[in-house]
Amino acid sequence: xxxxxxxxxxxxxAEGNPLTVKCTYSVSGNPYLFWYVxxxxxxxxxxxxxxxxxxxxxxxxxxxxxxxxxxxxxHLKKPSALVSDSALYFCAVRDFHQAGTALIFGKxxxxxxxx
Amino acid sequence: xxxxYQTPRYLVIGTGKKITLECSQTMGHDKMYWYQQDPGMELHxxxxxxxxxxxxxxxxxxxxxxxxxxxxxxxxxxxSARPSHTSQYLCASSEPGENYGYTFGSGTRLTxx
Numbered sequence: 001x002x003x004x005x006x007x008x009x010x011x012x013x014a015e016g017n018p019l020t021v022k023c024t025y026s027v028s029g030n031p032y033l034f035w036y037v038x039x040x041x042x043x044x045x046x047x048x049x050x051x052x053x054x055x056x057x058x059x060x061x062x063x064x065x066x067x068x069x070x071x072x073x074x075h076l077k078k079p080s081a082l083v084s085d086s087a088l089y090f091c092a093v094r095d096f097h098q099a100g101t102a103l104i105f106g107k108x109x110x111x112x113x114x115x
Numbered sequence: 116x117x118x119x120y121q122t123p124r125y126l127v128i129g130t131g132k133k134i135t136l137e138c139s140q141t142m143g144h145d146k147m148y149w150y151q152q153d154p155g156m157e158l159h160x161x162x163x164x165x166x167x168x169x170x171x172x173x174x175x176x177x178x179x180x181x182x183x184x185x186x187x188x189x190x191x192x193x194x195s196a197r198p199s200h201t202s203q204y205l206c207a208s209s210e211p212g213e214n215y216g217y218t219f220g221s222g223t224r225l226t227x228x
């Protein structure tokens with residue numbers, strides 16, 4: 001079965017420092033990978049996706065993610081964290097083996113940026 | 116700005132009541148989804164639809180039902196609410212093709228007392 005794993009429940013970083021939120025995947029075939037962010041009491045917002053092409057994908061709000069096929073990873077990164085980046089982040093993979101080809105989400109990682 | 120709307124945003128209701136959570140989108144998307152987000156914040160697919168008159172159950176078994184009579188509308192119904200149904204319910208839609216992600220609504224936080 002297709003799956004994604006987010007090994008960290010929480011990531012803490014100081015404002016201005018670089019941040020990384022980790023995601024690894026397990027799929028058969030080429031992965032279609034996504035990152036979403038969720039603010040309290042809100043729905044999920046799309047940040048970026050990898051379908052094919054350059055391994056470094058740039059997205060919204062200054063975020064980027066690096067696709068690494070050999071390590072089966074798709075880590076989310078930002079060079080300089082802001083307090084307003086504090087939120088819940090989800091990695092997702094499209095499951096082509098499930099009818100509906102729905103997105104399968106990781107458990108989420110809470111990012112806390114301190115001032 | 117998201118073009119997918121969920122109502123109500125918050126709902127507190129007594130056990131045994133019938134409820135319908137509304138989800139509407141103005142983007143003309145054929146694919147729509149319902150996810151349940153548990154207190155631990157994990158997302159579980161409970162229903163999806165490919166288009167009008169198409170509905171399927173997702174991975175997580177749910178006592179809820181859905182309907183898709185119009186493209187823009189994908190309501191979720193609980194015939195008899197129970198405290199175990201307390202959760203956040205997120206509706207999403209997607210453009211055709213597998214390259215696209217989802218657009219999510221803001222969610223309905225349901226509490227059954």
